[in-house]
Amino acid sequence: ASTLRLILGDQLNAQHSWFDQPDPEVVYVLMEVRSETDYVLHHAQKILAIFAAMRAFGEHLRESGHRVRYIRLDDPSNRQSLVDNLDALAAHYQAGCIQWQSPDEWRVDQALRQWGEAWAHAHQGATAVVDSEHFLTARNELPRLFEGRKQWLMEHFYRQMRRRFELLLDADGKPEGGQWNFDHDNRKRWPGNPPEPRDWRQPHDHGALWEMLQAQGVRSFGDPQATQLRWPLDRSEALQHLDHFITTVLPHFGDYEDAMSSKAQRLFHSLLSFALNVKMLHPLEVVRRAEEAYREGRAPLAAVEGFIRQIIGWREYVRGIYWSQMPGYEERNALAHRLPLPAWFWTGQTRMNCLRHAIGQSLETAHAHHIQRLMVIGNFALLAGLDPKELHHWYLGIYIDAFEWVELPNTLGMSQWADGGIIATKPYVSSAAYIGRMSDYCQGCAYDPKQKTSSDACPFNALYWDFFLRHQSTFGNNPRMGMAYQQIRKMQAEDVQALQQRAADLRSQLDTL
Ligand code: FAD
Ligand code: DLZ
Ligand code: SF4
Structure with missing residues (x-):
């Protein structure tokens, strides 16, 4: 019997140990489904970028010798939900085992668990959930890290991460530059100089994908930029974006981190969040590159520390908060605010x-x-x-x-x-x-x-x-x-x-x- 391995649209991690060796018994499954396009009204670029990146990832796996079943949105066999498609695929491939990586969203985590239990029971099959091998902390680690503390302060968490991954520490294990946090240096107004980095990113033409989404009636909002989408769609592009950021943008990241201007958009921010969140880049490789730029004198400490804090601090911390508070977190409304959005x-x-x-x-x-x-x-x-x-x-x-x-x-x-x-x-x-x-x-x-x-x-x-x-x-x-x-x-x-x-x-x- 074969094994099915599901890959979600935000799990495009080519470095995952799943892909170390092709195995003819293993079929990798990616699917474009209405249950994921429609759970909220999405920006057109978000749907386009995720689908285009999923397609590129499927191709990449095939070229690396893996078996891949890619279900497109307009595929006649598509049942338009993750679990309904899994049911059909399990039967088609006579699967004995179905595996998936821990989903990052509570809704999907629940749906797959419940479906998996029922499927395993009905078909005497096995299911397995494996780590996504992306984050620096375990999903449920936060409560333990804050044990005995009334306030779950990010700063406390961040210092533990700095020590754990030995980032920006001096020879005595003390924080580089004598302090953990250089935020007070990072609040400058932007005078128009240095100029905002030119958008050098390669545009991709996704006109055909956009036409398919429209023909299928997928609703969205915002400018699709379908013929000039500039988000990185695979790991090699994501690495180019990272390179560009580290060499030309990071030196100014700190100074203008909080600045805004009607004459600029991204200013000196990295634009790496999409590549990170769909797991094309690993957070540790990103922050190590930033640290290296500091050690080689190519970027000031305040910029590098500020950037690293966003990734090993805030990003991991909010994920821990999410899992410690779900389900029910989205219902909270401590100030009883009820006005509709203008x-x-x-x-x-x-x-x-x-x-x-x-x-x-x-x-x-x-x-x-x-x-x-x-x-x-x-x-x-x-x-x-x-x-x-x-x-x-x-x-x-x-x-x-x-x-x-x-x-x-x-x-x-x-x-x-x-x-x-x-x-x-x-x-x-x-x-x-x-x-x-x-x-x-x-x-x-x-x-x-x-x-x-x-x-x-x-x-x-x-x-x-x-x-x-x-x-x-x-x-x-x-x-x-x-x-x-x-x-x-x-x-x-x-x-x-x-x-x-x-x-x-x-x-x-x-x-x-
Ligand atoms: P940079 O400024 O270059 O920062 C580098 C990286 O640090 C980011 O790519 C991101 O991975 C991480 N980071 C920075 N701040 C945060 C933060 N507060 N929480 C988690 N990670 C952080 N970020 C998302 O990735 N997804 C979201 O849906 C999201 N929603 C937000 C909603 C609100 C109301 C606010 C205030 C912030 C939100 N952020 C979100 C955090 C942050 O605004 C974005 O990560 C950032 O703007 C992404 O652009 P960048 O890659 O250029 O970031
Ligand atoms: C956001 C998104 C969209 C729009 N479409 C898909 C899809 O068709 N198939 C898929 O596997 N994933 C999609 N995603 C990303 C998922 O919503 C994401 O995997 C879940 O939010 C789990 O974190
Ligand atoms: Fe300034 Fe106008 Fe915004 Fe008020 S509404 S903060 S005046 S830009």
Whole structure:
């Protein structure tokens, strides 16, 4: 009897030990299915890039001598769900054993487990779940690493990872440069120089794939760029992207990590999240390359440390949070926020320049960098009181790198405080002052960043104070938010009332802003 091995669309890891040796008894299975295209409304580029990368991976396996069954979306035999197709394939290949790599999403993990149990029982077959050989920590490791601690601080986790993988340590095992974290060096405004790196990535023509998706009625949004898709579609392209980032972009990553500009999109971010999340690149190879650039004097410590922290720190940490909180995490709504997303989330058509730019760029490229996601879009959503689950679906759909294990904790936890503060010790909110400091968005905005209550006042300002007023019972005693409440106590009653009135007006007409 043969063995079937399922490979999911975000498991395109050519280095996996599964592929060490071709085995004529083993059939590798990849499938394009409606259950995966339709669980949320996706950006067109996300579907195109995943399908194109899956197809390239199937080809690569075939060329390496493996047996591959690739089910295309429009294949007449396609039953359009992972488990229904597995049923049919198991019968077709008279499989005695079905194997899969640990899925990263709770929904898929559950579906495969339940199906596998029933199938093994009915057919006296065997199933096996193997590690995806990608992450640096085990799925359920986080609670143990934080045992006995009230707050699960990322920084604590990060230092353990630095030690465990001996990254940026000096000869005595102390942190390179005498400190673990150089964040305070990484908050510069971008003056327009050095110039944003030119987009050198090779465009791919996926017009035919796009036509197939349309003929099949797959719904999506955003600019497909079907004839010039620029995301890396196999490991060798991903390695070229990594090379380019390390040699020409990383040196400036730190300085402008938090900067935003209407004259730039990616600034000095790596654009590696898609390649990492579909497992074309291993996190350790990426961070070792960055460390090497520092050791050889090609990139400053603050940039390299900041970059490494995102990958061995935040990325692994949010995954641990996800698995410690699922199922049910997506239902959390600690601040009881219920407003629907304004229509301009789908068009970018708002007069607020920061949001027009951040959302417009997301629709155009399926990417926005961290501060755009957190301090423009997420910040506005939190201040306005948008429904966190609806927002979660929007983030899960729009970004090229969005997979639930990483998107959900970032959106619902870090950005919306909807988990009651597991990830963020205080909500990430700001008025126009922060956005004005970190970007040029406010110049040339229809709204005035200095005004609070006039009809042309920046909406962030009144919404900011109203947020603290509305949530005084939750945050009033939080020492990290004492400053804001102190300022409120100093305000005149009529000023407070004017802020609240302006905020109520704004919240009642979000679509028109
Ligand atoms: P860089 O800035 O170059 O960073 C390098 C790498 O570090 C990234 O590729 C990514 O793998 C990792 N990284 C950085 N920040 C984080 C973080 N907070 N959590 C996890 N990994 C991180 N990242 C995703 O990969 N998928 C998502 O769906 C996602 N959703 C987000 C939603 C919100 C509301 C916020 C605030 C952040 C989200 N992030 C998500 C984190 C981060 O914004 C992206 O990883 C980053 O913008 C990807 O672009 P880049 O590769 O150029 O990143
Ligand atoms: C995101 C996505 C899409 C759009 N389509 C597919 C697909 O057709 N087949 C597949 O195997 N995977 C797809 N994916 C990625 C999956 O959603 C991802 O594997 C799960 O979220 C598990 O993490
Ligand atoms: Fe955004 Fe307000 Fe600045 Fe306009 S004035 S760009 S809305 S922060």
